[in-house]
Amino acid sequence: MTRTETPRADISAGPGRWLVLAGVWLIYFCFGVTAASMAPLVEPVGDDLGIGNARMGLILGAWPLAYIAAAIPCGILLDRFGVRRMLFVATLVMAVSGLARSLADSPTQMFLAVALFGLGGPLISIGAPKVIARLFEGPARGMAMGVYVTGPYLGGILALALTNSVAMPLAGYDWRGVMLIYSALVAASGGIWLAIAYAPVTAWPTRDDDGGKKFNLGAFAELVRVPEVRLILGMSVGIFYINHALNNWLPEILKGHGFSPVEAGNWAAVPSALGIVGALVVPRLATPERRLKIMALLFAASLVASLCLHFSSLALILPGLIAQGIARGSMMTIAILILMETPSVPPERLGLAGGLFFTAAEIGGVLGPVAFGVLSALGAGFALPLVSMTLVCLILFVIVARLRRAAASA
Structure with missing residues (x-):
């Protein structure tokens, strides 16, 4: 039937x-x-x-x-x-x-x-x-x-x-x-x-x-066996580590630099505001042939933010907030586009791939806030947490390089 x-x-x-x-x-x-x-x-x-x-x-x-x-x-x-x-x-x-x-x-x-x-x-x-x-x-x-x-x-x-x-x-x-x-x-x-x-x-x-295929564990296993998919999932963990850590702790980081609660809230909203611009503009520029290059630039922007937030001067903090705002609004969207256009991911599995992406990404969503909280308690400040963000950015550069090699050999 x-x-x-x-x-x-x-x-x-x-x-x-x-x-x-x-x-x-x-x-x-x-x-x-x-x-x-x-x-x-x-x-x-x-x-x-x-x-x-x-x-x-x-x-x-x-x-x-x-x-x-x-x-x-x-x-x-x-x-x-x-x-x-x-x-x-x-x-x-x-x-x-x-x-x-x-x-x-x-x-x-x-x-x-x-x-x-x-x-x-x-x-x-x-x-x-x-x-x-x-x-x-x-x-x-x-x-x-x-x-x-x-x-x-x-x-x-x-x-x-x-x-x-x-x-x-x-x-x-x-x-x-x-x-x-x-x-x-x-x-x-x-x-x-x-x-x-x-x-x-x-x-x-x-x-x-x-009308697509239903969620099932076997379908997820098929996708995870694809090497490019595993790299993209690892990328998603790093992206959410950065985004969730700063989403939750940026006001406290700014208060640690002497900002009042209201000032910290206002300045912490800058990356979110710029994230809207990034979400609407950057993915359009990220055509398939230059998508990985743009992703590398976004990771570089997050790296800049992790360094700028060590300082107490607004003149040095503001470039970091701007850089992180542009990156925040675009990294996730472009990563999903890379996943959806991976040749080994069949069209009927795109919904499953999206669910898998967010499942993996939220591992970083947990680790980011938790690591920032624990490391700030150990170091009596946010220097150590920001160093961890810098290290995550460097790992993301390695993942992009491996994806570029995989795309070149395809």
Whole structure:
């Protein structure tokens, strides 16, 4: 018996797809808010709960750790129940995580509250590309991807720049109230998503999968056996080590150089703002023939940032913030493009490859915040953590060189 294919929804050729894109963007925006919300509050949370830098690093790395465990099951759930339902579930999980943070009375409770966020994260980072792939084709697909990836960057900017200057005063300078505000924002995005996803103008077929092969462990094993894929996965670990470490600890690094909490939050938002520009511009310049060269330049920019952040002078720090902002917005996107265009990765496995990419990458997402916290406690400052970032950049240069050799011999 042959399986009857569900016809592609009319939405893929109509204006309703842009409304769906707006809904996906909003969810990803709230993802960015939630992911960055702890960074500006490290000091008050630590003082209230008696958490030092080493333990705070473990807490900040809790959600990427949970993400690693949840990525494959979330992929299966997306295939089983559809993107519309599971993106709504993702907003509920994020909102509950924010609520649980506001109620935490011990380091263990805070660890579990932050980890809960990681259970919903894969539903977004795997589900969003499935939506884009289903509703957009050709050049419109590239533009749609560029649009939705700006969501987490803008969310991160809001959390970093406005937490201490706006949200804290609104909450009576109570960090728990800030967590509640952000939790309510995420919950509202879930309601908006339901209204968009089930509106008549955005009607989808009953089965809103993309007709591709399903998530399964055997398919992941096939991909991991490809040498180029292993190199790209190693690259993803390094990229997320850098991004997650600075996403969580940059305000504290700047405060260590004498910046006030508000100033540190504002300057820490600079890389996120520039990341939007990088996400929209740099991948377009990274054509296949020069993609690895541009990736090497982005790693060089991260290397510059790791060196500049050792200094206390804003004149030396600012070039590092600019360099890291451009790199932050582009490294992940270009790495995914390299993976998707690897000849050994068949088109029907692209969704699986994306899930595998994020599963591996979040190993770096855990190691970055944890290593920065532990090393800062050992060295009584952020010199050692920044040295670790420099070493990761050097390893990434080696990976790019090996990928170039593999491409030349193909």
